[in-house]
Amino acid sequence: MTSIARPPVPEPARFRRPGARDPRLLGGLVLVGASVALGSWAVTSASRTVEVYVARDVLTAGDAVGADHVSTAAVRVPADQLDHYLLAGELPEGARVSRTVGAGELVPRDALGPAESDLRPVGLAVTGALSDRVDDGSLVEVWFVPDSDARPDDAAPEAPRVLVEAATVDAVERAEGGLVGAGSATVHVLVPVDRLADVLAALASPGTVDVLPVSS
Structure with a gap:
């Protein structure tokens, strides 16, 4: 009686755990680390406040600006806009406003002029x-x-x-x-x-x- 030869059965592929030097694993770790750092920076930036000057009453062009005319408030200002406003402690002596600043408005840095007025x-x-x-x-x-x-x-x-x-x-x-x-x-x-x-x-x-x- 003639027997029929069976083809060899292939061995199942074994799963190899990625090693510490696997580029895919390293890339994933980098992405996770970057996401954590970015999230931490966003939370810190959102909760950061700065002290700025606020006009107590309406300041019109030519008005002198002293400590009695402004108050300070802690506000959240984006880092790229900090230069636009007058930070607490930066009020120059003998300054005047060159344009109107409304009551309760943050005092813009470019609204201040010299003591002399035309x-x-x-x-x-x-x-x-x-x-x-x-x-x-x-x-x-x-x-x-x-x-x-x-x-x-x-x-x-x-x-x-x-x-x-x-x-x-x-x-x-x-x-x-x-x-x-x-x-x-x-x-x-x-x-x-x-x-x-x-x-x-x-x-x-x-x-x-x-x-x-x-x-x-």
Whole structure:
């Protein structure tokens, strides 16, 4: 009786545990380590706070800034934005703000200027309606409207003209008990020195002064 030879049965492949020098194992360990380090850095950065200056009240251009005008607060500021704000202990002596800083706002480093200022405060009596958008720190246009009754009969009427295109309001004094827009208010604006003569000349001339908010 003839027997049929069976083909040899292959031995099953044995699983080899990766050794310490296996590049795949080393790569995995590197990735895990990097993930742990990145997570730790993110948590530490998120919980890190710095002390910065905050304006107690509205600071308008030309205002002196001292310890009484600011407070400090611990806030979270990204590392790449730290240079934008004034850190506690860095307030220079005799500094002034060059633009408006709102109450409770972090004091930007670039909002500080030297003690000297080219702005002068001028009080403008406004008898007409005053917009409720005209308030401390707002930006306004100052207009002069000549009195047509004060001109000679043969003289051509003068057109209203802009005295200051963008003036910062330092303070607004409304008539006691007066409503917004009812008139009779004094608006103190900061006038550039090079426009001061024109503003004072207009105030001494027959006519009225209007203060209009600048559209944002």
